[in-house]
Amino acid sequence: MCTSLTLKTADGNHLLARTMDFAFQLGTDVMLYPRQYSWKSEADGRLHKTKYAFIGMGRNLGNILFADGVNEKGLSCATLYFPGFAGYEKAEREGTSHIAPHEFVTWTLSNCESVEDVKEKLGSLTIVEKKLMLLDTVLPLHWILSDRTGGCIVIEPTPEGMKVYDNKPGVMTNSPEFPWHVTNLRHYIGIRPQQSESKTLGGMTLTAFGQGSGTIGLPGDYTPPSRFIRAAYLKEHLEPAAHETEGVTAAFHVLSNVNIPKGAVITEENEIDYTQYTSVMCCDTGNYYFHLYDNRQIHKVSLFHEDLDRPEPKVFAAVAEQNIQELN
Secondary structure: OOOEEEEEOOOOOEEEEEEEEEOOOOOOEEEEEOOOOEEEOOOOOOEEEOOOOEEEEEEEEOEEEEEEEEEOOOOEEEEEEOOOOOOOEOOOOOOOEEEOHHHHHHHHHHHOOOHHHHHHHHHHEEEEOOOEOOOOEOOOEEEEEEOOOOOEEEEEEEOOEEEEEEOOOOEEOOOOOHHHHHHHHHHHOOOOOOOOOOEEEOOEEEOOOOOOHHHOOOOOOOOHHHHHHHHHHHHHOOOOOOOHHHHHHHHHHHHHOOOOOOOOOEOOOOOEOEEEEEEEEEOOOOEEEEEEOOEEEEEEEEHHHOOOOOOOOEEEOOOOOOOOOEOO
């Protein structure tokens, strides 16, 4: 599951926001990855040195697995599920770096400074079919990336190879492929914030029951296509945000419309799929905002308030009982 979107504020801040919807309890915390910190690829065992510091939501499994984050150069990245459509290399490819699918956020944020930089360096990367041992499965993933220029791309590994798309709507969910979702927007071009006009039928004048009649037909279910449409519509018609705080507030409000409460979606394995956390990253200020399922208080962690040359990663515990605005 999961939904993501980008926003730009009037004063020039660029935000990437996402929900994390999953049935397995991820147990994640916000973590800082410092410069020059070395991590070992699970694909081939080789060491990679972090070029750029970044902050994001992750879990320490020997290597830290990151679901999303923003780095010191203003590049942000989020992982979303892509079941039934993801495809990876079966073996290593000579002359390239090799990583597991669940290591892509780490590789990207530690190594690249913009979406254009990512595009250039993808040719030197091979994503190898490798299980995440915690879940005993190869994760089917794709990624949304954004930066300080406002550029936004989607990267989808497929059986036909790596696909890179410019993301003009600035929205992404899950399967099917990103171009399908963009085409599907055409079904909903009549939905609007304005009200439906009255109509005469059989000599009677019919009017809408109340406000919101222009949104009749906006899908309300939790499937990826419906969440894509809902997020795209809400983003498009948001009142413009003047600055970062207003933008962050707006992003959380949009994503609250795709948050999944416990019990609303049950998987084929009879597990509860729900929104474990929602986060918003600011590419320009390095601020990372989030709230958890059990605590809707928005927490904030600031990348540039930290020592980016510290010798080890730093953990900011995402404790549900904490009711504070900024974690140190």
